Amino acid sequence: MNTQKTLLASAILAALSSIASSTAFAETASASADMQGADPQGAGQVQQVIVTANPFRSGEGDQILTPAKVLQGDELRDKAGSSLGETLSQELGVSASAFGAGASRPIIRGMEGPRVKMLENGMAVSDVSGLSNDHAVAAEGAVARQIEILRGPAALLYGSGAIGGLVNVVNERIPTTLEPKLTGQAEARYSTVDTGKNASGTIDGAIGKFALHADGNWRNADDYRIPGTRIIGDPASGSGRLANSFTRERNVGIGSSYVDDWGHVGASVSHLTNLYGIPSAEGSRIDQEQTRYDIEGLIRAPFAGFENLKFKAGHTSYNHAELGEDDAPEVVFDNRSTETRLELSHLPVAGWRGTFGIQTENTHFSALSAEGGPDTVPVTRSTSQAGFLVEEKDLGPVRLSVGGRLEHVKRQPKTGITAGVDRSFNLKSGSVGAQWPFMQGYAAGLTFSYAQRAPATEELYSHGPHDATVTFDIGNPDFAKEVSRNVELSVQKTSGLVRWKANLYRNKVDDFIYGNVTGALVDEEGNPGEELRERIFEQGNATIRGAEAELTVNEHGAGWSGRVFADTSRGKPDAGGSLPLQPADRIGASLAYKMDALRAGLSLVHARGQDRLASFESTPTDSYNQLNANLSYTQKAGAYDLTYFLLAKNLLDDEIRTSTSVLKDIAPLAGRGIVFGIRAKF
Template identity: 30%
Template structure:
């Protein structure tokens, strides 16, 4: 009932938001004069902006002022991408793949690193969902009304935590205002898509009177089962999503800014599977944020930024209309960053970050009040709980609630320093974290396991260090970054032992996991001439105790599903990313890019790590003139035969994409019509980084028609 009420409330708020935005917009047009505002056309059609003007919202720096490359996708660039999940939106950037799980889930994979090694944040604070726990859990980060998405590497990742070895993905929107706003502005977007008979509508409005500024946005999106490149309709791939965000801000004359925001997000999506069973996952989240930025400080300080977040998350998993799993998580985070005035040429940020997460999981055989325990069946909870009768290859299999109730507390302190030197920029970063995990096994059966030391509390201490240096030469920029990063295991990696119904798999626990340490080297080079630009990156990661989810050769004794277990072994990753842009003339640009990663264990008969992205290359052209913008490209995914034990290979395939947009200026506003065609040649392919590559191939030809009204 709670789920249904939340969904209905969000839909009502979205309709109200869209109506309000349209009403304000049309009133604005009616009151304006007949002159055209050329700046609206420029903002609506141009994606290219100078680096000096692109601000990294998560750190407050300008893009050209960081030593380690940071990629930013603007609002306009996001519209050109295919799909709606974060993994899909970022998958055309070099080095980023999409860990899809049907149409409803897409978590980014950076340089072959996934899960907890890729941290996802909203305006600089943790998304705090359970997407890193399992591949079927959607990240609660939706870009429907995002201003930009930032992919952050190097020392700046230490602002967010010690475990983001792959990088940090920050979604920035307008719920917080730091600059006074006079008047109002907004946008309404709507689109339909062919492969899934999908519809998508979203709207946002910002209004202010100089001192006060408010933000309101909402979206509603749904799609039916999609069609693959071979013409087959893939069952259990329908989606239904809604969300709303509201923010209120007070900006003082001295620049201090204070704001609060409330967000609600509600998803429901199917999970494809071998037997075509009706499997549904329905996460929902309510999020409260508060932010304060203070500039009126003693001269030795420049800025004090404090952020607080409280999140209430839950989701249910069901098969054939019966709820068989519940996940409930509440979390809070407090982060304070103090920016110091320049001392000896050094700009420094000192911060402290505190967070707490309470996680409770219940499955069908645990006898939870909200889930039937099926005690009338031969495989009821009592029988399934007897681990001693279900031992295979030395592993005990549980058929009860899969993990204890856990409380995780993290305390982190960090220091980020930077300064100019004769030829460029130097950045240094250091962070210390302590993680304490308390496990309450009261929900675990049989009771003898509650009294054992199997669920002892655990404490981990980690230290991460990073340094980056750039040389600015004539037409060139060279960079080197080195780091020592540590990541403590999370509660589910340690304790989960049980079915995962939505993935039709069984996950074994590993309470012996310890801290994972990575030593990395990153080399970058950029050459910029009058009419072309070349960028290259090469990287190497050396892991002590790399944690990975290993597919076992056995099946579980209860349902015969595949079995995974988190193992820890030494490993290395090596890869490269390249991009070449050539400006044929002022209207036409040609580009080509490629990325490759190889991931290996250091020991064993088969050293390949699972779900390693294949080599990808892409090439295309961009044309822009007057009110028109057209982009077309082809992306090639090579075959992947370097597979782990019990992992299948994937064949190569290519995807052709097309995008065209026309923008018509109006009175103080503009209308844009656009067409997108993804996989234009209707190619059949399988995404190697997806757990579901056997049951959920890539989407076939998908044509999207859309309209954007900006004012």
């Protein structure tokens, strides 16, 4: 352990030293370029990354009022994992539920499940991943053009489920531009830690004014290797490979649109199947399937005074079966959802520019026993109708942003002991924020937001066994809506090769809903027994507060670049103690080099031990160090750009158990692994 700590300290000091040196060089070069009226080799030019889920489609660097991160290009490919949680787990303020390799969902600032909304191209993914950590997100990052993380006011425009933030996977299955020739990419990779094979690809083209798109992903990964024993402190629990951590995924999508000067209109269809293991003691497996249909259109200058009209509609048919040891279904989850969205952006009026619109959703959801026992969640119909508005105006140097959303949600259980116990919720959300560039290249922002969330179907009506989590879930149909009051202060340096940002936030949530594992053991019928842990959904007031900071040097330029970051959050019920599954404090550093055809990088994340436990949690997590590296080389081969790459993950082979995982006692993350791959672009 002392050797490991010395290595960690040396690596961090080396990273900070290199970044400091790069900072001095970068600032000197930038100042020299300013004196000469030029920027040498474009080094000071930072790539403008557009956030498509923002109503103003502004750049990533402009998101002081709605803090954002966009992963795309080489950065996305280097960080891509078998799940969205793994892909995003080292971003500022983001951790992962880590329920095995097949199911890991992003957690934003300590908020998870139904409080973090998952989108695909700006529309709800409409899976059931928000219900429980063992359910995989039905959106694939391997074929994504970019993945966006949003927090703050803009996230609230997508529904009360975005009270903690949202993640938007952008794959552009409905293309919006006409490609002059066929373009695309294909990638194949092999990973040693799980003998994993992965192949993915996208292709875009056009015939006349019709744009065409196709993408696909194939993944086969076996049980992954772990560095220590399966169960904390139990040498007899086994080591080597973690049983039931495999995944088998297939995903394909096609789309087309008619594109003209006035805008575009198009449609897409996609199908996903995913069979993955749950590394619990019971050895469950989940067989997941989803088909979705989407249409989208945009009309520029639809009538006088308006910039564009955008409409979207999508229908999703989702189901998954939780399989027992004999491969027989135990519980079958089914979700059929239809969503529509209409947005109208107006030209400036008295200096205000903005977007308003309406959104509807109609969902039929159930989690029914396949063995004749109690149903986990009864057949329930949910409907929602919402109107939203967001506006911006410059008041001298200060940019003011205001927004609001009104929403009506109705839940109607059709079966089970709560049949006919309908609930309706009228929800109001609003925000106001200001951005002040207090000096050249620096800005400060202050945002206040108020949001209400309707209890999810499972929080209201659950009353049955959930074998994958080994719980018997009991909801409460009398729950009140959650009410969140959030204040956030942001300061950032917005120009130059050296940039930084820091955020402070406090979120006061009335009637916060959480699952309380009581300690009682029951059987599949809910009677006293030894098979399942009783989990009762409860409400109570809570406060979540935290801080984040990040510094980057020459983030998108050639030559040396660097990053350091740190984040921390605390979630506490007002009655005392801690909220469950709270993330650990983290600090990280990375160094990268890019020149011509060569790219290389090294990153180290240190997470502190986490002993802030809820009353029903018993196991604190130890600190860990996660050291990753990447190396790639690109060469021309005719019309193709061929990239050979190598990714090394958990180089220290550290035993990593994340505090945000329900399975932290029995399922550590994967040990040291090397990924070999080749990518072709044309």
